[in-house]
Amino acid sequence: MVGDVQADRVVPPTGFTARLTVLAAAAMAFLAVFALALSLATGRLAERWSEALTGSATIRITAPEDQMEAQVAAVLRLLETTPGIGTARLIGRNEQKALLTPWFGPDLPLDTLPLPALIEITERGRGYDPEGLRARLAGEAPGAVLDNHSRWRAPLVRAASRLRALGLFSMLLITATTALIITLAISAALAANAQVIRVLRLVGAQDAYIAGAFMRRYTARAFTGALAGTILGALAIRLLPAGAREGSDGFLTGLGFAGTDWLLLPLIPLLAALVAFLATRATSLATLKERS
Amino acid sequence: MIELQDVTHGYGASPLLARISLSLAPGSFHFLTGPSGAGKTTLIKLCYGELIAGQGRVSLFGQDAAAMSRDDIALARRRIGVVHQDCQFIDHLTIAENVALPVVVSGRPARQIGKDLDDLLGWVGLSAHRSALPPELSGGERQRAALARAVIMSPEVILADEPTGNIDWEMSLRLLALLVELNRMGRTVLIATHDLNLIRQAKKQVAARVLRIANRQLLAAGAEL
Numbered sequence: 001m002v003g004d005v006q007a008d009r010v011v012p013p014t015g016f017t018a019r020l021t022v023l024a025a026a027a028m029a030f031l032a033v034f035a036l037a038l039s040l041a042t043g044r045l046a047e048r049w050s051e052a053l054t055g056s057a058t059i060r061i062t063a064p065e066d067q068m069e070a071q072v073a074a075v076l077r078l079l080e081t082t083p084g085i086g087t088a089r090l091i092g093r094n095e096q097k098a099l100l101t102p103w104f105g106p107d108l109p110l111d112t113l114p115l116p117a118l119i120e121i122t123e124r125g126r127g128y129d130p131e132g133l134r135a136r137l138a139g140e141a142p143g144a145v146l147d148n149h150s151r152w153r154a155p156l157v158r159a160a161s162r163l164r165a166l167g168l169f170s171m172l173l174i175t176a177t178t179a180l181i182i183t184l185a186i187s188a189a190l191a192a193n194a195q196v197i198r199v200l201r202l203v204g205a206q207d208a209y210i211a212g213a214f215m216r217r218y219t220a221r222a223f224t225g226a227l228a229g230t231i232l233g234a235l236a237i238r239l240l241p242a243g244a245r246e247g248s249d250g251f252l253t254g255l256g257f258a259g260t261d262w263l264l265l266p267l268i269p270l271l272a273a274l275v276a277f278l279a280t281r282a283t284s285l286a287t288l289k290e291r292s
Numbered sequence: 293m294i295e296l297q298d299v300t301h302g303y304g305a306s307p308l309l310a311r312i313s314l315s316l317a318p319g320s321f322h323f324l325t326g327p328s329g330a331g332k333t334t335l336i337k338l339c340y341g342e343l344i345a346g347q348g349r350v351s352l353f354g355q356d357a358a359a360m361s362r363d364d365i366a367l368a369r370r371r372i373g374v375v376h377q378d379c380q381f382i383d384h385l386t387i388a389e390n391v392a393l394p395v396v397v398s399g400r401p402a403r404q405i406g407k408d409l410d411d412l413l414g415w416v417g418l419s420a421h422r423s424a425l426p427p428e429l430s431g432g433e434r435q436r437a438a439l440a441r442a443v444i445m446s447p448e449v450i451l452a453d454e455p456t457g458n459i460d461w462e463m464s465l466r467l468l469a470l471l472v473e474l475n476r477m478g479r480t481v482l483i484a485t486h487d488l489n490l491i492r493q494a495k496k497q498v499a500a501r502v503l504r505i506a507n508r509q510l511l512a513a514g515a516e517l
């Protein structure tokens with residue numbers, strides 16, 4: 001990659017193809033920042049959902065008011081003797097109210113509603129056998145239902161994982177598109193600089209020398225464009241509303257970079273430069289061979 | 293050095309050159325003449341590997357041009373200085389950079405030849421124009437710059453294709469004097485031209501062999517020269 005500065009000057013410093021390469025690399029890098037942010041954010045989301053829901057479950061007890069207390073007591077006794085249960089805690093009325101307030105507002109007349117009793121349980125060791133627990137609950141507290149969250153946890157985690165895969169696929173598409181655009185730009189540049197190539201050959205330049213001059217120019221241009229696009233993309237991410245960045249629990253609002261994720265950003269211009277280098281090398285050598 | 297044996301070459305069905313043989317011996321001086329379109333430029337291009345002969349053999353410094361790789365031909369061209377009628381410069385490089393180009397492509401940094409470059413530009417009378425761009429020079433100045441570029445690597449052979457085609461008589465004589473001087477320094481020179489006055493002028497200064505392309509054949513020139 002290191003070449004004589006004077007050797008590189010044989011390729012014109014400006015022109016349509018130069019601008020095309022810089023702009024395309026900048027645009028692709030900008031998009032790559034968002035694809036990377038999406039991929040990282042969905043990865044974190046999938047991990048968070050999985051961690052938050054794994055190892056915990058809820059038992060919901062629906063019973064006539066006069067039987068509720070007895071059924072709750074029966075369930076708590078049963079849980080004390082169930083292997084794999086770490087803790088079992090009855091969620092109080094105030095806590096239930098706090099959970100429902102975001103959905104129904106603060107004026108909810110909770111005392112007049114026939115709310116089920118909720119018992120939060122956590123696993124211990126290798127966990128409990130959900131089917132066995134369900135069978136025991138059915139026998140000793142018919143109004144109790146075990147919800148170990150697996151019904152909705154699995155699709156959510158699956159969706160988040162797919163979104164992450166989509167983000168990575170987008171990165172691949174962006175890389176391929178960058179390579180394609182640079183290939184077109186270098187083809188146009190070689191056609192536009194036919195006179196330069198003719199003169200270089202006249203004075204004894206070998207194909208590797210000519211290709212090298214174009215490679216260094218276009219790699220530098222792609223790196224410069226991608227660096228600008230990456231900086232703009234990172235700024236755009238930083239300027240998202242505060243709740244939309246790291247640490248947010250929301251789905252769309254979790255887009256962004258957290259901690260060491262920022263260290264991945266310098267890889268984007270480096271990757272763009274590598275793609276440009278390889279695309280320019282392949283295209284220029286093939287074109288020079290054709291024109292010999 | 294450069295040798296053509298029984299070379300036939302052309303574009304399409306009808307050959308432009310038929311069974312041409314030519315040997316450029318070290319230190320020799322040749323003129324190649326003939327009407328426009330006779331094949332002078334084609335013959336020059338065969339001599340530096342720009343064209344590969346359809347039939348026959350072209351030998352560049354002992355190697356068969358048809359069997360040489362592109363890289364080998366590029367290396368051979370570093371031993372041949374070529375001056376075209378249209379000069380062929382890179383227009384966004386200065387005259388000094390264009391003249392130094394053969395050195396740069398050979399892998400030597402141009403700054404290493406600073407004094408040689410200065411001397412060369414002085415020799416062709418272009419010291420004051422070293423920072424000019426090629427389109428800013430006159431036809432004669434461009435031809436002299438092309439000659440400087442052709443000789444900067446101290447080539448063994450100099451091929452000049454109509455080097456005086458776009459310049460006035462005074463400038464033509466000046467360019468001819470430079471080529472004669474190079475020949476006296478031991479360089480082999482081949483000049484393609486249709487300017488018979490230039491040939492007559494040269495023959496007063498150097499023992500030049502004059503060849504003429506006529507009817508696709510390469511012949512010794514007649515008594516008119």
